[in-house]
Amino acid sequence: MKAQRPPELMSSPAIRIQDLSFGYGEGDFELRIGKLEVGRASSAAFIGPSGSGKTTLLHLIAGITLPQSGKIETNGVELTGLSENARRAFRIKNIGLVFQEFELLEYLTVLDNVLLPYRINAALELTEAVRERAANVAVEVGIGDKLSRYPSQLSQGERQRVAVCRAVVTEPAVLMADEPTGNLDPRNKGRVLDILFDYVETSGTTLLTVTHDHDLLDRFERIVDFKELLS
Amino acid sequence: MKQTLYLAWRYLAFHRLKTFILLTSITLILYLPVGLRVLVNQSSQQLTRRADATPLVVGSKGSPLELVLNTLYFRSDFPEPMRYSEAQKVRDSGLARIVPMYVRYHSRGHPIVGTSVDYFDRRELAVQTGRLFTFVGECVLGARVAEALGVHVGDAVISSPENLFDLAGEYPLKMTIVGILAQADSPDDDAIFVDIKTTWIIEGIGHGHQDVADGEAAGAVLSRDGNRVVANASIVKYNEITEDNLDEFHFHGDLSDYPITAVVAFPPDQKSSALLQGRYENADERAQIARPSEVMAELLDTILTIESFVLAGAVIVGIATLASASLVFMLSLRLRRREMETLFKIGGSRANVGALMASEMVFVLVTGIVLAAGLTFLTSQFGAALVRALIRM
Numbered sequence: 001m002k003a004q005r006p007p008e009l010m011s012s013p014a015i016r017i018q019d020l021s022f023g024y025g026e027g028d029f030e031l032r033i034g035k036l037e038v039g040r041a042s043s044a045a046f047i048g049p050s051g052s053g054k055t056t057l058l059h060l061i062a063g064i065t066l067p068q069s070g071k072i073e074t075n076g077v078e079l080t081g082l083s084e085n086a087r088r089a090f091r092i093k094n095i096g097l098v099f100q101e102f103e104l105l106e107y108l109t110v111l112d113n114v115l116l117p118y119r120i121n122a123a124l125e126l127t128e129a130v131r132e133r134a135a136n137v138a139v140e141v142g143i144g145d146k147l148s149r150y151p152s153q154l155s156q157g158e159r160q161r162v163a164v165c166r167a168v169v170t171e172p173a174v175l176m177a178d179e180p181t182g183n184l185d186p187r188n189k190g191r192v193l194d195i196l197f198d199y200v201e202t203s204g205t206t207l208l209t210v211t212h213d214h215d216l217l218d219r220f221e222r223i224v225d226f227k228e229l230l231s
Numbered sequence: 232m233k234q235t236l237y238l239a240w241r242y243l244a245f246h247r248l249k250t251f252i253l254l255t256s257i258t259l260i261l262y263l264p265v266g267l268r269v270l271v272n273q274s275s276q277q278l279t280r281r282a283d284a285t286p287l288v289v290g291s292k293g294s295p296l297e298l299v300l301n302t303l304y305f306r307s308d309f310p311e312p313m314r315y316s317e318a319q320k321v322r323d324s325g326l327a328r329i330v331p332m333y334v335r336y337h338s339r340g341h342p343i344v345g346t347s348v349d350y351f352d353r354r355e356l357a358v359q360t361g362r363l364f365t366f367v368g369e370c371v372l373g374a375r376v377a378e379a380l381g382v383h384v385g386d387a388v389i390s391s392p393e394n395l396f397d398l399a400g401e402y403p404l405k406m407t408i409v410g411i412l413a414q415a416d417s418p419d420d421d422a423i424f425v426d427i428k429t430t431w432i433i434e435g436i437g438h439g440h441q442d443v444a445d446g447e448a449a450g451a452v453l454s455r456d457g458n459r460v461v462a463n464a465s466i467v468k469y470n471e472i473t474e475d476n477l478d479e480f481h482f483h484g485d486l487s488d489y490p491i492t493a494v495v496a497f498p499p500d501q502k503s504s505a506l507l508q509g510r511y512e513n514a515d516e517r518a519q520i521a522r523p524s525e526v527m528a529e530l531l532d533t534i535l536t537i538e539s540f541v542l543a544g545a546v547i548v549g550i551a552t553l554a555s556a557s558l559v560f561m562l563s564l565r566l567r568r569r570e571m572e573t574l575f576k577i578g579g580s581r582a583n584v585g586a587l588m589a590s591e592m593v594f595v596l597v598t599g600i601v602l603a604a605g606l607t608f609l610t611s612q613f614g615a616a617l618v619r620a621l622i623r624m
Binding site for chain 1: 234235237238241242244245246569570573574575576577578579580583584587
């Protein structure tokens with residue numbers, strides 16, 4: 001699961017946020033962050049109460065949404081000045097997303113789910129090498145023998161491993177996981193985290209994880225507590 | 232686009248029951264009005280072609296439709312018979328050439344058509360094997376009858392008794408097959424043709440039996456009064472006409488009183504046709520004259536009226552089905568909102584995601600259109616055979 005990063009990027013942080021302000025059109029939620037940096041090839045856990053904006057921050061860092069003001073630089077690219085299409089192109093090449101509810105497509109096999117980014121993005125070419133890589137990643141996370149199965153035929157832990165494979169198959173620079181262990185039993189929690197950290201360690205990817213599970217925090221290099229960040 | 236189509240295909244294949252129901256609904260909704268139109272057109276052609284080739288039909292007063300269906304298609308109930316003298320009357324008028332018809336009896340479900348050899352000329356029927364009938368007791372089979380019964384020239388068919396309890400007459404008559412017609416794609420393919428006298432023998436008004444002058448039969452004679460001989464029931468009646476007993480067959484009474492169901496008249500020109508029709512306008516006339524083309528046109532008008540109702544119904548059902556299908560699709564979109572969000576988050580453009588959803592619908596629609604077109608093509612190819620089968624039923 002190794003990926004090569006351009007050397008010139010390695011000097012800057014993977015995530016750099018400055019004077020960020022974001023609010024939804026309706027409601028009184030507001031996310032304000034003066035400064036936040038996360039180093040490359042590191043792991044950070046975002047913790048904090050529900051509704052404090054952890055998932056929103058992941059979306060902002062991924063370029064899914066834009067802030068009202070401030071700057072967000074992800075993997076050396078300033079996102080706030082980009083169009084939606086440009087941000088999408090950036091996301092395809094740089095971001096891997098893992099969701100709490102796995103968000104697998106029930107009508108696709110494990111292999112097709114893993115290859116989904118290549119099937120939904122014209123910018124990514126689905127080659128034989130990509131198929132081979134997807135199969136290898138699946139083998140590495142222990143679901144290599146289930147490539148032709150459907151999500152409904154898998155356990156919760158296996159589904160989350162499929163979701164992890166889908167997130168890393170494009171070899172992203174930043175891997176974001178939103179409550180990746182929220183729906184898993186203790187044994188699967190450990191297994192999924194092992195997979196994520198193994199990937200970070202071998203690929204030099206930056207891992208940003210939203211979690212409520214304080215038992216897992218000691219595995220992260222950095223803890224970003226939203227209670228402190230927003231105060 | 233290839234990948235989008237692949238995803239759409241996977242979605243449809245995974246939800247195969249839903250896809251099947253949608254596809255079937257769309258296919259049927261598209262096919263029904265068009266297919267019905269094609270079928271009605273072919274029915275019209277089938278019915279009118281034969282009617283147009285039959286200028287006039289004379290028969291007993293009653294339903295002209297029943298008369299025409301019996302005479303042209305050998306269908307409908309046995310119409311009230313009329314006397315053979317009616318045929319002679321038309322012939323003697325010099326206004327038309329005639330073909331007498333007596334369509335009453337059957338053999339294993341196939342109509343026995345009593346007529347004259349002129350019928351084959353008029354209908355342009357060709358003999359595939361054998362020859363036309365020459366003597367009473369011989370028959371010529373339509374192509375499909377021969378195929379259905381698995382019989383050949385030299386074999387025989389037996390008339391079916393119309394009434395099992397009529398011990399006095401209508402004995403089954405064994406008829407020798409002397410010819411088989413080439414396929415004509417008309418009701419003639421399903422008929423057994425005999426000389427009209429043969430049908431009278433089936434009816435029992437012509438018959439053959441032992442010669443009462445013969446030594447063996449002499450004991451059966453009860454009385455003699457000139458030419459009138461009364462014999463008891465021990466006399467042997469023939470149920471097959473052969474060269475040996477042909478001379479024993481005879482008809483009692485005046486042939487002009489014998490029954491026929493219709494006379495097909497072929498006037499040489501419009502004037503003769505008009506004159507002939509005029510002769511049957513008299514209210515006291517016991518026979519009627521019908522123009523098959525007009526009778527069938529009336530029938531088709533009725534069919535077309537029914538068809539327009541069916542079409543209107545199909546269109547309403549079609550609109551309802553398409554509305555339901557749209558609703559199903561829109562509800563499906565709502566249910567798949569999370570899926571769409573996921574696709575967007577992992578880099579799919581809104582256009583891509585929209586194209587995926589649209590592809591599924593277009594795929595079902597296009598497949599439905601192709602299937603409906605295929606069914607319509609099959610209907611246009613085999614509809615004529617289907618119509619003929621329906622007419623035969």
